[in-house]
Amino acid sequence: MSQSETAVRVIKKYPNRRLYDTETSAYITLADVKSLVMEAQRFIVQDAKTGTDLTRSILLQIILEEEAGGVPMLSTAMLEQLIRFYGHAMQGMMGSYLEKTVQAFIDIQGKLAEQSRGLYDSGSFSPEMWSQFLSGQAPMLQGMMGNYLEQSKKLYVQMQEQMQQQAKQMMGAFQAPPAKK
Template identity: 70%
Template structure:
């Protein structure tokens, strides 16, 4: 589904000047942890500024990534983040975003296929995250 099509059917979350997030579907205030849960559940949503209706979804998602990176085991190394920053303003900036998006999608499809195959081999018991980590470590050059 395209982002424009998703916006029409997406759950609407309003961000107020006091930085609070209001879920219009449940009529309650929510936290970034609640928004993260929506992402994990593949729930379509859109965050907008309550006054200007400006789309803030990317900003909220970046805040969630920042919190995740700050607390515990970061996914991105400083070197990798510096390399990404270097692409801003570069002629290849647009291609880099598309490249990363397609590679992550491909990785997710492979993971899903492997999970389906493991169900056939091991019944309904799926591999734990630790088993996936060991498998992927063995696959790297």
């Protein structure tokens, strides 16, 4: 692994809202930061004055711009539900649940891409072969989605069990000591 693969790229954010890429010694835009994300490059955005980590707020800005233009990925109802989880006892678990769910979806997408690899490269791919490929995809997709839903269900059940354990521990702390005889 080369040094550039392990190094985290530092982007400084100045009070005038400009972003400065210390690796390229140039000012960049949010679109450039989005490109870094799409290329899976590791980076951190820091306040130029204080060094405070601003990466999450910059990523949220990118999501906001993406949601405002084109076709939104997050529905109003979903955003409302997410907001309701802030300050809720399950807030920490919800983040982990969403992260694992998205990772499961990415894994399914990767498996599908792996299975379809070579179909587009082959010059001798006939319509009959394409038809066979598509007919085989439906059961495979059903299986993968079933696995995805099963993983999602297991994660949710684990979250519920953790909440029950936490509630029991909390209630145990509030119990009155046994009466002396």
